[in-house]
Amino acid sequence: MTTSSDLPQSAYQNLANIWTRAHHLGHLQAIASWDQAANMPPHGNEARAAAMAEMAVLLHGILTAPDLAAQHDAAEKESLSQQQRANLTEMKRQWVARTAIEPESVRRMQMATARCEHAWRTQRPANDWQGFLSNFKEVVSLSRLEAKALSQKLGVSPYEALMDQYEPGLTTATVDRVFNDVRTWLPGLIQQVVAQQAAQTVAIAQGPFPIPQQRDLCETIMRLLGFDFQAGRLDISTHPFCGGVPEDVRLTTRFNEQEFITSLYGTIHETGHARYEQGRPKDWLGQPASQARSMAIHESQSLFFEMQLGRHPGFLSQIAPLMKLQFGAHAAFEPENLAMLLTRVKPGFIRVDADEVTYPAHILLRYDIERQLIQGDIEAEDIPALWDSAMHSLLGVDTRGNFKDGPMQDVHWPMGLFGYFPCYSLGAMYAAQWFASMRATLPQLDSQIAAGDFQPIFDWLKTHIWQQASFWPTDTLAQMASGSSLNPAHFKNHLMQRYLRT
Amino acid sequence: MTTSSDLPQSAYQNLANIWTRAHHLGHLQAIASWDQAANMPPHGNEARAAAMAEMAVLLHGILTAPDLAAQHDAAEKESLSQQQRANLTEMKRQWVARTAIEPESVRRMQMATARCEHAWRTQRPANDWQGFLSNFKEVVSLSRLEAKALSQKLGVSPYEALMDQYEPGLTTATVDRVFNDVRTWLPGLIQQVVAQQAAQTVAIAQGPFPIPQQRDLCETIMRLLGFDFQAGRLDISTHPFCGGVPEDVRLTTRFNEQEFITSLYGTIHETGHARYEQGRPKDWLGQPASQARSMAIHESQSLFFEMQLGRHPGFLSQIAPLMKLQFGAHAAFEPENLAMLLTRVKPGFIRVDADEVTYPAHILLRYDIERQLIQGDIEAEDIPALWDSAMHSLLGVDTRGNFKDGPMQDVHWPMGLFGYFPCYSLGAMYAAQWFASMRATLPQLDSQIAAGDFQPIFDWLKTHIWQQASFWPTDTLAQMASGSSLNPAHFKNHLMQRYLRT
Incomplete structure (x- = not known):
């Protein structure tokens, strides 16, 4: 006799488990992010940033794993409820958006925005538009590249891809x-x-x-x-x-x-x-x-x-x-x-x-x-x-x-x-x-x-x-x-x- | 010409990177653990427990990966400073202790202690020793097994293995x-x-x-x-x-x-x-x-x-x-x-x-x-x-x-x-x-x-x-x-x- 636990796990269930795992790890990320804004003393910042980056990389890896594409295809062919099918649609949508951007571009964008935002905190009160521009132009340039990469994947215009x-x-x-x-x-x-x-x-x-x-x-x-x-x-x-x-x-x-x-x-x-x-x-x-x-x-x-x-x-x-x-x-x-x-x-x-x-x-x-x-x-x-x-x-x-x-x-x-x-x-x-x-x-x-x-x-x-x-x-x-x-x-x-x- | 960045990474450096990664992820675990005691509202408990368990499994996996043993051996043969050698000794010591216990035993122990500790919160004010015993005997039994497994790895007595x-x-x-x-x-x-x-x-x-x-x-x-x-x-x-x-x-x-x-x-x-x-x-x-x-x-x-x-x-x-x-x-x-x-x-x-x-x-x-x-x-x-x-x-x-x-x-x-x-x-x-x-x-x-x-x-x-x-x-x-x-x-x-x- 075959019981349900003897059956190979469905592709859908496997995908759902991956998302549950990401949800659990994302929980710690969310609480730490709140803590960063509500509690963290100033000298905790560097270690926290490193910890958050490590988790971002980990979650990005979990949700962009190359074999997910094949699993999405396999799950498509399984018998799913309407809600499960909607869930699969979301899984695919997010996978496409996440994989459209090269990890190297993500890193460059993070560094450019961190630099621009950090300088902006003092440039804004100083009304220093020229100083701001020097960093901001790089953010614009990278955003255009990101918008272009996304737009090609999604088949929409670059600005629509960002929206x-x-x-x-x-x-x-x-x-x-x-x-x-x-x-x-x-x-x-x-x-x-x-x-x-x-x-x-x-x-x-x-x-x-x-x-x-x-x-x-x-x-x-x-x-x-x-x-x-x-x-x-x-x-x-x-x-x-x-x-x-x-x-x-x-x-x-x-x-x-x-x-x-x-x-x-x-x-x-x-x-x-x-x-x-x-x-x-x-x-x-x-x-x-x-x-x-x-x-x-x-x-x-x-x-x-x-x-x-x-x-x-x-x-x-x-x-x-x-x-x-x-x-x-x-x-x-x-x-x-x-x-x-x-x-x-x-x-x-x-x-x-x-x-x-x-x-x-x-x-x-x-x-x-x-x-x-x-x-x-x-x-x-x-x-x-x-x-x-x-x-x-x-x-x-x-x-x-x-x-x-x-x-x-x-x-x-x-x-x-x-x-x-x-x-x-x-x-x-x-x-x-x-x-x-x-x-x-x-x-x-x-x-x-x-x-x-x-x-x-x-x-x-x-x-x-x-x-x-x-x-x-x-x-x-x-x-x-x-x-x-x-x-x-x-x-x-x-x-x-x-x-x-x- | 060969520059240092062309050299294959040393086993020691590879191990150090693994520990740094675990440190970053452990940071989020530590902050969430503090939050659990200092801030968390009661209904957050179940989701937090699941998140903490997911992270514990992840960190246990990172620090007990089977290939670490070979990397420890390789690092032993590398040219290391006195401090690096002390660090390697600690890596090995912790690896031995962590791998001595089967993941399944860890899980059983966690469940037994969670049950015993949870019941103890009400049994203690009720002075209910018999009720306490019914859970506690399982904790003792599992602790003896864990002590025995550890003692065989460490070559010390079971109680010493726990200390x-x-x-x-x-x-x-x-x-x-x-x-x-x-x-x-x-x-x-x-x-x-x-x-x-x-x-x-x-x-x-x-x-x-x-x-x-x-x-x-x-x-x-x-x-x-x-x-x-x-x-x-x-x-x-x-x-x-x-x-x-x-x-x-x-x-x-x-x-x-x-x-x-x-x-x-x-x-x-x-x-x-x-x-x-x-x-x-x-x-x-x-x-x-x-x-x-x-x-x-x-x-x-x-x-x-x-x-x-x-x-x-x-x-x-x-x-x-x-x-x-x-x-x-x-x-x-x-x-x-x-x-x-x-x-x-x-x-x-x-x-x-x-x-x-x-x-x-x-x-x-x-x-x-x-x-x-x-x-x-x-x-x-x-x-x-x-x-x-x-x-x-x-x-x-x-x-x-x-x-x-x-x-x-x-x-x-x-x-x-x-x-x-x-x-x-x-x-x-x-x-x-x-x-x-x-x-x-x-x-x-x-x-x-x-x-x-x-x-x-x-x-x-x-x-x-x-x-x-x-x-x-x-x-x-x-x-x-x-x-x-x-x-x-x-x-x-x-x-x-x-x-x-x-």
Whole structure:
């Protein structure tokens, strides 16, 4: 008699085991990466970098092993469930992307970006564009080579090949369709809102707001938002992020005694990422199909929490008493005032400080520039002039000569992360689309939110986004969740309704 | 022309590269292990355990690869420096020990000890010796098999083979020589000291002692003791330990608002371990010769800090003002009172709460029992009677029926850590020997300590212990550092002088 354990292992199962092994080793990498940002003392850096590099090489080797191609082919011919087949598709997709780049190119890129990013930390405050350029040109040159190698494997344009790393399958046709629509109405909307808000009087509470109380407020609101503290933590780091592993999510924020709203809303944003991670299908953890779908979808979760739910008047009426509890009563903590405070629109230089309405302008500008840069239509030296012109036309601000608050403000370019920026605005648009879809099926939703019942939202997101993980392409996921592909009209409607109410 | 880079890599260099790789991967394991104790939320446990097991298997595979034997032989014939040869000796020693145990035995032992230790957590408070026995007998049985396998490889007795894992080369002849000497004078000394101290009046400060201030005090004293906060941290865990990596030492303590001395002296103890780790030869990190020599030598550093220096009247005169600064003036914080408080001798049940004088009695008893148990001279069922008898004769206390504060008190036996206990007392003896040796060459040492100048101590330890790492066997290290092999007379003299001063 032959029992199942006597049978040779299927190619699919063998592949799944390899991914599980990588998942276990990646767990240590993720925790060490969080620790690096949240805990590590300065002199630990060199040894940590060596350890992280060793693990990166090991994982790269495991997931690009040459015999995987044959195993993929063998698994294709096996009898697989629909989910297993989706998992195999993801395995192959990631294998292709990983093997497109020569290990030697990876190493050169890592060294160039490490050098550029490290120098940038001091060049930025010194407004030293020329110094920055000397390193940045090498990053651009290597990124172009990488984009070309990837584009040949994927059969898409070089810039699309870079976007594909963050949002698989995203085309410039889609981005252009969506962003060109935004271009038609955004500058006008900004002017209109700014004019309307000029007459508003908004109360602002004065600090200090003691950090233990800020922390308590953040944790209380994370609990309201369903964050599972049995499977995660809140800590402090210079740049807030959501890290760790799905079974143990490490979320960070930073506190400022003089002002607590930025930290709170940063925490709410990261909680959106965290719930996506905590909500991924437990039975599939370790397999690529269980991973978050893409960075645009990830941003759709964080921005849903931060913008759609977090600034909803019903939500504000729930958290206003919690602010009073921590910091005492103040006119600033009235829900109506909070709503005004949290929807102030003001064109400015800095993307990460931008409000919901002006934010897309920052993305449009970066998309235009980085696409041309990767295509070779412009060179790094051409960036400031294009930047100044776009900031003037989109936001009406003058950035000439101000490199540090201009093209040097983001870490993305010195790190070689070209193709990521569109995900932020696509995420904001998907978030609006999810909310519109929820409202269509949950007619009581707004009053439920006002009553502090967020469960219908969590259930919707869990069913339609978190549990769907990477079992479908982004566009299929969007259609299944909301009945249509990405439609920027929802985002426009959201902004009109929230910002042009009279 | 042949340049050096054209030459085939030497076997030695190849081995060194393998160890460096294991060191980098072990870095992530060490940080994740610290995180597990200091940070990890409960539901992260399962995924972490799987990740740690994956890494343990990976590292075991790297360091027991069958072809290493041939490479060791090849390296033996190469031209090596004295330090490289010592490194090769350590490589071979560790390879022999690691390969002596079948991976299947490792797995069975891990499962048995995990089950026993997990059940022990609830069995101990319930005083459930019979329940404990049901798991513990399996741990004993597997430990005997492991001891036998190791003993055949090493050519020593089974119990010596287990001790060898913690203190390479340690023989029962040495332990017997040293411990039998202690047996002749320890019970009498304890009685004498207890009688003398009966007349003492010791002031005790009442809490609460706020935890932020306790933490501040601990960190201040860690700095006094030379802990490098640029390459390490202090955090909180249930069981204090010194973990992390030499480049980033993670030290933990636990705080109790009602009492701060235990936490402070636990921190001082761990700081001794930490300085050994931070003081290991930087150029050799990653190689086995750079590792701490042994657990007895490691304990000699922690106990040097905790007992020799930490209870030195000159040191107390330095830290007394720091206590007053944190908690206000109190008679308890006068140096003379601190000296009395920190040298109170009281026979008790619990090893980890024992004072410096009664502590060795706890070790003598465990050594006698666990050696017979591994040799098969007794069975687990025989332990309580032997325990009761030894506690009565050595410390004059009655432990009958009290399993939880008797043979169930330590985590070592449920974890299968037989052969470790002697290291604690050998460490205390080496610490006394180091201090005697320092005093012989540094005639001003006591007054330097009283003046707050601990640098001569750090310099001595760095030169004679930390930087020597594992370049020599323990006995050679002891002879080079202090002019002789382990000599328990120094420990006896230390106790006599400190505890029988009139």
